[in-house]
Amino acid sequence: MKLAQASVVLLLCSAAGAHAQAVTGKAAAAPAPGFPSKPIRIVVGFTPGGGPDITARYLAQKLTEEYKQQVIVDNRPGAGGTIAANLAATANPDGHTLLSVSSAHAVAPAIYEKLPYDAQRDLAGVSLSAVSKYVLVTSPSAGFRSTRELLAAAKAKPGVLNFSSAGIGSGTHFAGEQLKSMAKIDVVHIPMKGIPEAMTEALTGRVQFFLAPIANAVPQVRDGKLLALGVSSLKRDALLPDVPAIADGGVPGYDAVLWFGVVTHGKTPRPVINDLNREIRRVLSDDEAKRRWAPIGLEPSPTTPEGFDKLIAAEIALFTKLARAGNIRAQ
Numbered sequence: 125m126k127l128a129q130a131s132v133v134l135l136l137c138s139a140a141g142a143h144a145q146a147v148t149g150k151a152a153a154a155p156a157p158g159f160p161s162k163p164i165r166i167v168v169g170f171t172p173g174g175g176p177d178i179t180a181r182y183l184a185q186k187l188t189e190e191y192k193q194q195v196i197v198d199n200r201p202g203a204g205g206t207i208a209a210n211l212a213a214t215a216n217p218d219g220h221t222l223l224s225v226s227s228a229h230a231v232a233p234a235i236y237e238k239l240p241y242d243a244q245r246d247l248a249g250v251s252l253s254a255v256s257k258y259v260l261v262t263s264p265s266a267g268f269r270s271t272r273e274l275l276a277a278a279k280a281k282p283g284v285l286n287f288s289s290a291g292i293g294s295g296t297h298f299a300g301e302q303l304k305s306m307a308k309i310d311v312v313h314i315p316m317k318g319i320p321e322a323m324t325e326a327l328t329g330r331v332q333f334f335l336a337p338i339a340n341a342v343p344q345v346r347d348g349k350l351l352a353l354g355v356s357s358l359k360r361d362a363l364l365p366d367v368p369a370i371a372d373g374g375v376p377g378y379d380a381v382l383w384f385g386v387v388t389h390g391k392t393p394r395p396v397i398n399d400l401n402r403e404i405r406r407v408l409s410d411d412e413a414k415r416r417w418a419p420i421g422l423e424p425s426p427t428t429p430e431g432f433d434k435l436i437a438a439e440i441a442l443f444t445k446l447a448r449a450g451n452i453r454a455q
Contacts, residue, residue: 156399159219163194166222166386167212169205175337175422176205179253179384180224182416186407197224204293204454206232206239213241217389219396222250226384227295230439234447235293235454243440249432250386250397251404254422258299258356258380259338260370261345263329271354271373274333275307282310288322288331291315293454296322299335299356299380301446307375313450326350337382338363339421356380363421384422385432397429 164187166180177199184195200208205228215221233243241247260271268274278285289297292315304311314331316322319340326334327349335356342363344350354370355361358379371378386404388397407413408424417424427435446452 155402156219156393156395159396159399160191160193162220163196164191164220164222166195166197166224167208168197168199168224169201169208169228170199170226171201172199174226175254175256175382175384176224176226178417178420179422180386182413183224183253183386183404183407187403190403190407204228204232204236204291206236206241209243209247210240212387212389213246215389217391217393219388219392219400221388222400223247223387224253224384225387227298227382227439228293229387230436231293231295231298231443232454233440234443235452237453244433244437246390247387248390248392248397249427249429249436250388250400251408251429252383252385252425252427252432252435253404253408254384254417255425256382256384256421256423257338257361258296258335258382259341259345259361259364259367260303260333260353260356261323261326261336261341261350262333262353263326264348264351265329266332266351268332268353269351271368271370271375274353275309275374277332278307278309278311283312285309285332286312286314288314288316288325288334290319290322291317292452295382296335296337297452298443298446299382300333301450301452302380302442303335303370303375303378305446305449306378323350335380337421339419342421361421362418383425383435385427385435387432387436401426401429 166184168177168180170176180197184197187195212221212223262268287300289300322334323336325331345352352364352367354373355367356370358369358371405426408426413424
């Protein structure tokens with residue numbers, strides 16, 4: 125199982141963002157005539173405060189300034205983001221309805237037996253907006269001081285150690301499943317209602333580890349309430365510079381990235397998608413985006429529409445393999 129495939133695509137997408145003007149070519153150079161002709165809505169399938177909402181609100185503010193047309197954020201939480209996704213997939217294909225997505229967008233096709241939309245056919249990528257990382261955390265009382273020690277304990281006692289997540293199908297769940305598969309360990313998944321609850325399970329030691337979004341874990345790690353064993357990227361992170369990569373702690377190639385982006389109706393005219401891509405790329409290439417997002421562990425990473433579509437396809441394939449291997453289904 126080539127679990128690193130999606131990460132390779134992600135790196136290519138990030139590189140594409142740096143050279144997007146050359147990659148997108150002349151098609152993206154000319155504005156779409158008459159667009160936008162009315163307010164733009166960015167639908168978010170989750171409650172306010174999470175990555176999809178934070179990135180959507182920043183883009184809404186900046187795109188309102190760029191387009192001189194109101195861009196509003198519409199939170200429609202529920203069913204792992206699929207309610208909002210279906211709304212975007214059935215909206216008018218004119219680019220005035222966008223969907224702010226996270227990695228969960230690629231998880232849904234892997235765990236839901238029937239979706240009212242096709243994530244690749246009915247929705248088209250506009251741009252990746254940001255990437256973030258997970259950090260492998262444990263309670264100091266658990267007795268693990270490194271990823272290798274945790275893995276050794278898991279292999280010594282198959283089926284005994286457990287890990288929490290923000291729920292079945294969440295990014296934190298599949299980051300754990302990817303670790304479980306690549307490290308060849310037998311550990312038990314304990315799904316919770318959300319990140320705060322999953323973090324509490326790790327803090328109290330009721331679970332042995334949690335792959336937490338890095339921004340959520342940093343305060344607890346700095347206060348000594350949680351011990352950070354490794355970050356999920358191949359390189360260390362500036363927020364926790366002393367914490368090694370999980371890949372260097374006994375799981376070569378482990379690279380689980382939490383990503384956020386913007387998609388729209390699959391039949392939206394290409395000139396409109398290119399117009400939106402150009403404006404989003406301009407907004408996210410500004411130093412202000414880096415300054416605003418760095419403290420919360422987000423790295424602006426605009427891509428071409430094609431690059432984002434490739435990332436989504438690769439992630440769906442990866443998550444589908446993990447879901448089948450672990451017999452994971454939405455509940």
